[in-house]
Amino acid sequence: MKETVYLKDVLEEMRTPNKEGRAIKFDIAVRSFNKFSKEGGKFYRYENAKLVMNEKGNDPDSIYALQNFKPSEKREIVKKNPNHFSNKTRNIKLENGNIKKINIKYIIEFNGKHVIP
Structure with missing residues (x-):
C-alpha cells in the first residue's frame, strides 16, 4: 500500500523554499x-517541477527574474491577477521551462505519495 499525504501538507511543502530561498523540485x-x-x-505526470513563486537570488533564470523582466520600458505589460486561491489553481514550472496551471483538487500523487483531499 502506498504512503498517503494530505492535500494541505502538499500545498505547504510546495510553497516552502529551500535554504537558498529557491523553490523546491517535486514529482507530481x-x-x-x-x-x-x-x-x-x-x-499528467510531471517530474522535477517547481512551484512558480518569488525566489531570492540574482540568478537570471530564476522565476523572480523572469516575472520582473520588462522587454521594453516604453510598453508596460499589465498582468491579470490569476486568483489562484479562489480558483484552486497553482502554476508549476517544468524541467523544460514550460509553465503549467494545475487544479489542486485533481492532484493524485506528490513525490510518490497518494494525495488525500
Missing part, C-alpha cells in the same frame, strides 16, 4: 480540469 501526478464537464480530464 495530476488530472487536467475539463471545464465542460467540471471534472478531471487527462492524466
Whole structure:
C-alpha cells in the first residue's frame, strides 16, 4: 500500500523554499480540469517541477527574474491577477521551462505519495 499525504501538507511543502530561498523540485501526478464537464480530464505526470513563486537570488533564470523582466520600458505589460486561491489553481514550472496551471483538487500523487483531499 502506498504512503498517503494530505492535500494541505502538499500545498505547504510546495510553497516552502529551500535554504537558498529557491523553490523546491517535486514529482507530481495530476488530472487536467475539463471545464465542460467540471471534472478531471487527462492524466499528467510531471517530474522535477517547481512551484512558480518569488525566489531570492540574482540568478537570471530564476522565476523572480523572469516575472520582473520588462522587454521594453516604453510598453508596460499589465498582468491579470490569476486568483489562484479562489480558483484552486497553482502554476508549476517544468524541467523544460514550460509553465503549467494545475487544479489542486485533481492532484493524485506528490513525490510518490497518494494525495488525500
